[in-house]
Amino acid sequence: MNPLDLVGARPGAPFTVTFDGREIEVLPGQTIAAALWSAGVVAWRTTREGARPRGVFCGIGVCFDCLVTVDGRPGRRACLTPATPGADIGTQAGTGHDD
């Protein structure tokens, strides 16, 4: 069993995004976090102080742990942001800005 079979999903045609240069297949409607989880990726940020890896924690937009860089813009919450075809997604180091 998997979640798609459980709800009898018939998703639209998948598309691709890149994550740190690698191509990842995404189902339409999935957030960036859901797309990365489905591809087996659970970390896409490193912290400002300890450079420790982080990913989803609260999953509903409250904790800001899942921040990610999308098309050059850092600080996007992966759990809220839908993946769009061709999006260039990258691990966010610290604030994502050069400082």
Add this chain to the structure above:
Amino acid sequence: MTERRQVLAVIGAGPAGLAAALAAAARGVRVVLVDSAAEPGGQFYRQPAPGLGARRPQALHHQWRTWERLRDGLATHLAAGRVSCLSDHHVWCVERDSGRFAVHALLGPEQREPASVRADGVVLATGGYEKVWPFPGWTLPGVITAGGAQAMLKGGLTLPGRTVVVAGTGPLLLPVATGLAAAGARVAALVESADPTTLVRRSAHPRNAVRGARALAAHPGKLAEAGGYAAQLLWHRIPVLRRRAVVEAHGRDRLESVTVAVLGPDGRPVPGTAQRLDCDTLAVGHGLLPHTDLADGLGCRLDGAGVHVDDEQRTDVPGVWAAGEATGIGGAALSLAEGHIAGRSAAARLNGTAPDPRSWAPAARSRTRLRAFFAELDRAYAAPVRWAENVPDATVVCRCEEVTAGAVREAVGSLGAGDLRTVKLLTRAGMGWCQGRMCEPGVAGVAGCDLTPGRRPLARPVPLGVLAAPPPPDAGTSPCPGTSP
């Protein structure tokens, strides 16, 4: 002069907000439903994204008939123009000015563009979020909140990993464990630090018999629900470990295993009881907290962690009602009852008449019963004794600012901080992106301070350009963006 229809802004489209919107719209008030998600439903009825083409979303849900009733009711009112629905609107402030209200939001998911709604009354149905006590390893990727795992499953039809441990305390852990298992995850254990069977045993004790038995006997449905979960736990072969806790999560760059131990009367792991469970995911939660920022910004009085309301669900600020988890955690059925009462009261008051509480007597009776039931649950699922003393100094308690338990203890011990605000100023704990929502309970526990809800005049980060610009035109009268019936 033609009389303008009164406008009620309902903030939050979960069970409480939907019930309030339907009740008010049916009684002659124009309702603007403002919600941060793409689709109504809130966390409880979070729906898979339409692009995923789910034909049986009910497989992930409880009380689906209730959802169908809410969804169809909303569609009817939308079609008739009695309700408009502003989805993807993240409200950051509600302003009260000369008896009317301005609801200020940012359009998601970018949250850069502003939108505002003018209203004559407001129902705050802002819901809640999960509380997690800190423990070593809780910042590792693969450690997520129990509700977060459920939200990602319901909305994105995805699992965080293959082997999951569900841990913490509270009734939410049951649907999370069984839901993840039904979706194909191997649930290695459900670790509950309380012993919820005490709920039944306590009720049998003569001292508690009247209160406890009354709370339980009033809810045969809740007992059946508990029985249903017990059967599902067996069916999915999920071992249930009671009076135990995850004392550490292990892994280098992601979770690899957890240590589970029996907690002794002093809250410490009992020697010789530790066991290591391999897993790539830990879904952990210790109960929920109400979202009170908007209420606090309006000057509404809080009762403990929730918004104070009267029998009509009115806050102490005229024109402002509150319903659901925002007033105190009590689940979807209580949210529906409170939302219904709030919507009826608001409609009557905005139309200049005194509401008749007898007209909502059944909802008021459910409210009384459910509040009593959840008060009993709260007692059964109490936090592990002295958990905070067992958080090692090196453990990060504030995830955003990476402040350790040791730094918090130093602020209290050497620097003399006596309250949460001083601890925050000295350590930066609670000053990061989440504004303390995630760490406040943990920091308060480790510091030995009272947990006072943090004051956040802006409920979410707002671009400076939006704060500086004049408010945008009223968005409440525009047609509803694609709400699928």
